[in-house]
Amino acid sequence: MSATFPPLARRLDGLQSSAIRDLLKLTSRADIIGLAGGLPDAELMPRDRIAAAADAALSDRSRLQYTESPGWGPLREVLAVRESGRLGRAVAVEEIFVTHGSQQALSLLSEVLLDPGALVIVEDPAYVGALQVFRAAGARIVAVPLDSEGMRLDALRTLLEAGERPAVVHTVSNFHNPGGVTLAPQRRRELANLAERYGFWIIEDDPYGELWFERPSPAPVATYSPNVIRLSSASKILAPTLRAGWMIAPAPVCRAVELLKQGADLCGSALTQQITAELLADTDWLAGHVDTVREVYGARAGALVGAMRARFGDRIVSTDPAGGMFVWVDFTDGTDTAALLPRALDAGVAYVPGNAFAVSTDYTRSMRLCFTTSDAATLTEAVDRLAKAHGGV
């Protein structure tokens, strides 16, 4: 006899599990080269430094205790110094709010900024973790396409001039997930101007900004307007398991988020927040560590894009990543990337079909490839397998 349970809340209607998380379950086979998951390389994570910092933190029993909801004070101070450098102004500790990864900041902000039915403008293709959160909040979602310089502001302006009034515009400003592109400096300024003119919040979602290969990423959108709530994270430069993200936002937004954080989880972990503070405060060590990550990822990105272009020639158009973790590839020969996927898995390579990130544009002929967790030889082998599955090359 199958059990009948009482109903779940109506806000769950239409919510779907992330297609990518579902796909990752299929692609964890050892014989598959995984270009699908958006994971930083665990081999590059500073395990020994984390272990030593954990030991030091645990010598003080108060790290076993609850901590303040906006984050452990000394971590907020380290982050205020760090973000002051990034933003070119003195950032106050009251503007810093530590979250359980930047994903929790997205979740709490959606409750603070969005009434049901509020309009949220996202990029197309979009970061699916943001889409899930905005959908769960009952927002109306409209997408603006990306081009090689990031969010197309002409398309955003058209929507605004047609009378659309977003509560929030969400942008992944650096080394976009999944699109690979970076918002051009002039567009950052223009986007900030539009936010002030039309009275909307910008969520600048920036977990990848430190992972540039040749040239530092441009000044954050947050340097141009107080309407910007900036999100960053230790996940890609230290380790996701720390679950240390942070938000830089005007004090009233931080206070509102605090009310919700109290209900969500009371507070974060004083232990991982102290580890994060210690590693971020050791700026000489950190600079060397992040340089190594940049160098390794830069070489891998070059190897993957080089192999794709050598194998597929003018059948593809690929981004040339200047940082981050992803390459976005469009097939010009009509390849349907969702239809290709089972053959690719048989050949031993996994990727994410473009439509997993689509909001209103058709990305049937696109795919996202992640280059972070395989060395150059493995990436070349992955492209050989992909070419075999594709058959036409």
Ligand code: PMP
């Ligand atoms: N924003 C973007 C654009 C991301 O790609 C990710 C991670 N995939 C996150 C936020 C969340 O990262 P975390 O919660 O680990 O900080």
